[in-house]
Amino acid sequence: RKEVEQDPGPFNVPEGATVAFNCTYSNSASQSFFWYRQDCRKEPKLLMSVYSSGNEDGRFTAQLNRASQYISLLIRDSKLSDSATYLCVVTQPKRSSYDKVIFGPGTSLSVIP
Amino acid sequence: DAGVIQSPRHEVTEMGQEVTLRCKPISGHDYLFWYRQTMMRGLELLIYFNNNVPIDDSGMPEDRFSAKMPNASFSTLKIQPSEPRDSAVYFCASSSRYRRSSNTGELFFGEGSRLTVL
Numbered sequence: 001r002k003e004v005e006q007d008p009g010p011f012n013v014p015e016g017a018t019v020a021f022n023c024t025y026s027n028s029a030s031q032s033f034f035w036y037r038q039d040c041r042k043e044p045k046l047l048m049s050v051y052s053s054g055n056e057d058g059r060f061t062a063q064l065n066r067a068s069q070y071i072s073l074l075i076r077d078s079k080l081s082d083s084a085t086y087l088c089v090v091t092q093p094k095r096s097s098y099d100k101v102i103f104g105p106g107t108s109l110s111v112i113p
Numbered sequence: 114d115a116g117v118i119q120s121p122r123h124e125v126t127e128m129g130q131e132v133t134l135r136c137k138p139i140s141g142h143d144y145l146f147w148y149r150q151t152m153m154r155g156l157e158l159l160i161y162f163n164n165n166v167p168i169d170d171s172g173m174p175e176d177r178f179s180a181k182m183p184n185a186s187f188s189t190l191k192i193q194p195s196e197p198r199d200s201a202v203y204f205c206a207s208s209s210r211y212r213r214s215s216n217t218g219e220l221f222f223g224e225g226s227r228l229t230v231l
Contacts, residue, residue: 043204043222044156087156100169101146101220103156 001026004090004104011109017078021107023071023088031099033064034089035073038106044087047073078111085109115139117223119205125229131193134226137186138207146206146220147180147190156204162188195230202227 006023013019025033033050048055050062050071061074071088088104118137126132138145146161160170165182173180177196182188192199206220 043224044220045222046219101158103148103158105155 002105003027003092003102004088006086006088006104006107008105009107009109011107012112013078013109014112015078015080017111018074018076019078019109020075021073021086021088021109023073023104025069025071025088025090025102027090027092028066028069030069030090030092032091033062033071035060035062035071036087036089036103038085038087040084044103047086075109078109080111080113083109083111117205117207117221119203119223119226121226122224123227123229125231126195127231128196129194130230131191132195132199132228132230134190134203134205134228136188136190136205136223138188138205139209139221140186142207142209142221143185144208145182145188146208147188148204148206148222149201150204150225151201159190192228195228197230200228200230 004025007021011019035047036044037047038044048057048060048062050064052064054063059076063072075082085106085108087106090102091099093099117139120135143164147159148156149159150156157172159172160180161168162182165185178192180190202225204222204225206222208220
């Protein structure tokens with residue numbers, strides 16, 4: 001089983017739609033969670049951290065369920081500019097004090113006019 | 114502010130040739146990461162450094178790959194000899210706060226070096 005798995009996509013949604021991405025991780029000791037966004041042929045950039053209590057940033061809501069080892073990202077009122085690949089990121093503790101950062105394979109979103 | 118700077122942006126080379134990719138992290142960042150991205154395998158961590166010291170190189174594919182960080186402002190990833198399966202986008206990223214804590218630092222990526230090995 002892969003360490004971080006995501007919906008394969010692609011997701012094609014009309015403008016204004018609400019879309020949700022899921023991510024599961026295999027290591028229950030994982031500590032920190034993030035969503036990164038990667039535009040076509042560009043570098044990944046941090047979209048938002050994911051906190052245990054859930055958090056919201058404008059149209060974006062991230063949630064974490066540690067018991068199910070599951071992370072989600074909800075995008076409301078989709079814009080054309082939201083079209084990108086969304087990467088789920090998990091950190092795992094190692095024997096040293098440095099965590100291992102693992103990127104999921106990403107889910108592609110296309111918002112259609 | 115200057116971000117992470119990578120060079121070259123694009124490189125096309127023939128199998129067997131040596132390839133050197135370069136990275137200048139954001140000034141003041143003490144962590145540096147090398148990632149490789151392909152359609153098949155996604156984004157894979159190759160190696161990362163803290164204060165110029167390699168911490169984890171378990172992701173380096175094989176002995177043909179090597180990475181160095183001679184000082185805080187420069188790192189190289191070398192492939193010798195290169196093979197067609199090394200074709201990928203290689204990203205360098207840096208961070209100023211990464212040690213295990215509840216606030217793992219954000220990774221700032223360069224624009225990547227797109228390598229094609231014929």
